[in-house]
Amino acid sequence: MPRLSLAEIQSDAVHRDGVSVMEYDRSGVTPGIVHLGIGAFHRAHMAVYVDSLLKDAPDWGIIGASLRRPDTRDALAPQDFLYTVAIRDAEGTRCRIIGSVLDVLDASSDRSELIETMADPKIRIVSLTVTEKGYCHDPATGELDEDHPDIVHDLAHPDDPISAPGIILAALARRQAAELVPFTVMSCDNLPANGETARRIVRRLAELRGDTKLTKYVHSVSFPSTMIDRIVPATTDEDRALVTEQTGLDDAWPIMTEPFTQWVIEDDFPAGRPPFETVGAQLVDDVEPFELMKLRMLNGSHSTMAYVGYLSGYQYVSEAISDAAIHRLIRNLMTEEAMPTLPMGADVLAPYRDELLARFANPALQHRTWQIAMDGSQKLPQRLLGTARARLEKDQSIERLALGVAAWMRYVTGRDEKGEAIDVKDPMASRLREIADAAGGDPERLATGLMALPEIFGADLPENPAFTGPVILALKSLYATGASVTATAVG
Template identity: 55%
Template sequence: MRLSAATLSRLPRDVRTPGYDPADARIGMVHLGVGAFHRAHQAVYADDLLARGHRDWAICGASLRAADTSDALEPQDGLYTLCERAGEGDRLRVVGALRRLLVAPRDPTALLAAMADPAVRIVSLTVTEKGYCHDPASGELDPDHADIRADLATPGRPRSVPGFLVEALRLRRAAGTAPFTVLCCDNLPSNGRTVAKVTHGFAALRDPDLARFIAGEVAFPSTMVDRIAPSTTEADRTSVAIRLGMRDAWPVMAEPFSQWVVEDRFSAGRPPFEEVGVEMVTDVAPFEHMKLRLLNGSHSTLAYLGYLAGHETIADAMADAPFAQLVARLQDAEMTATLDVPPGTDIAAYKAALRARFRNPALQHRTWQIAMDGSQKLPQRLLAPARDRLAAGAPVDCIALGVAGWMRYVTGVDEKAAPIDVRDPLAARLRDLADAAGRDADQLAPALLSVREVFGDDLPRDPRFTGPVRTWLDRLLREGAAATVARIAA
């Protein structure tokens, strides 16, 4: 038996089910990038809205690349299980907010039609940093990106995020339909403004008049999202199936904690997000910086160094005392001073809660998973706070160690001479640079620092940054990650 609308009534009583009939929910949002994080985060808030009687805010989810999510959930009527994992046990909930699933490569016109539907007032996104076809160092659209070139040639059948947004907005404008709000939920600096810049850049290449319309009429509120949602394993599927008494092809795992902060600026109205725990604010930046630097910066540092030291998960790394001490020093001695802490926030309690979340033994968040796409993540997670520290004349030892950990990781060979499966848009280029430089930090560090898309033009010329990066990289190459982390944590 498989999870579906027909089998909902057969679930055990301790499994929470939608507090409404999903068939009665009407689509008001389209979401691009319907992966695990979206289903563990924004879709859950939408599910809560629907349960409170706001039935116009169901979601049409779209995959921009692979069809696996759609293929898994279509036979289940869009239903799936959210499994919240903590030390005291798992809590299961079936989410019904995904009322339609599309796969863009199969039928881009169907996705455009969904985005152009007058009932849709929000298009949200979780496509990861690399999905925006931009230069992470500058935030500008990359006009030479293969998907951008393709979308300029055939704008009616787009492949890229900017291509879909601009063509859908063009269709709405031509039909006299009010534009939707573009709600980015990815870990990008000033994510609303960044996506606005990319969208405007693409529109200007297509039609300057359309670009002016988008600049004047379309809202791009910034957001901050926070929930740890590791990849689902076959063991997870099995444990969920046992609890449900039936099969769910793709449940999602998550920690109990969830936070969503949204700038309250929308083009065509919004649901009452505040009723379901969303923090509606005028300025997201302080929350964004806290999360990117304290949580994501620590996560990336743990991911690269932890993986090299043989720790499979973040919880494993945090159980290793020197790694936990490194996180505390990174957060307390370097990151906190770069923050404009929101009024009323207990920053010490926030950091303590983060470290407790990292230690959650039930959450198998793999270091390899977090290590993906580092070239896209480093600029905001580690390099932006490094620039703030340098501007203040402050040291960047812990940040530099995190960067050196990334450099050692992208060489593609671990400390036991086994291959590392480096998943990154620049993986081949980074590996070529590493192979040419060899395992000499004096050669390897400047070779990787030359990647302008990651480091820009300033950091490679600043010895206050390059010096500690080279020093830590040399120690990682000679002594290994565990010994190096023990050295800085001492």
């Protein structure tokens, strides 16, 4: 079977039913964006939007950068950085070949080239999806973690940085020295006020450098916030085989996703931007209402479903949401606890809730609960604890939110209800395991130990009985009766 490539596309090899190919001349596309963290989500979301506009705006191609591993570059380079997005639902699979990514640099080996590329005046936007942990910040406060090993390294070696903030600052320093206008920094990560977070982190890092001219320059940089939404499961060998069968071409790393996609962007791009609004993105003055809606309804329920579902024995989200008790729990979590904290009315929120439940039930995606459960220590503050704080401020109950937190606590012990090992992927995994081992299976000791982590729970929640009480009660129930019975009782 031939490998996906420009030559194969130009030879009409993929002109098949259910397969769409870019409608522009790839040779005429030039880069205008550098994207840090070119993982599956970026390739299913932003890169697809950009691909849709290149026919009319060919100067906005993307140079991607992998910050830790060369996997994406190694997979895509032999196929001219083309890849397939497979959109799946109960009706079938539709494949689209994407050409908006022109090159991928590996920051571990191509760091100088990456920074030089970002400093090129043709680059007007630097976007990023580096996950919560990539910001080297304290998730509970949103401030730069000045003791983070990567930040310590970058301050000692400013011209050879390894963190995303450090790489951005190094490129801005080059542009400032060359008297060029700064690029816009656009975060596409699932963080509250992601643009504000990126601004705060990069500005603080510049201040720590002690260069007043650079600090002033960084203060002129625009950091628009965005809200992004599309479910993107990890790609499996079965997925690759399906794409090969449908396209007739081997693709080393296709992307599987759902039909739904959403992108809300604050319109603040002094250096210029592509016409995102012409391809379905929504340009707004303030993204916060949309962001809160997604974080508290989609992300919060997703995480709760991942932990409760995994502990209940479900491998996939669609399986978990088909369980009547979990479905009721998630629906009520959104309706009774998340929706009242949001500024929109029920006329907006209720249809959004119903759409989310339908998306979760999509059997074609096979989105693993284990995948969603990753990096919970970084996700919890934004996805569940912010909603809990909003409700506690008004003396409102948090029973379902507390179950989501308690299920995370049970999950990070590293043992499921049958005593089988859980592969906990989290930057704090070893520390979490130490606390779990010290608790010795006592749920109250476990909850108290984990809630003592200020990076996750801050200083307020561990001192608030209205928070600690429901969490401990839910965790005790998880240990005594299991996730399925507890979900039924709480839902």
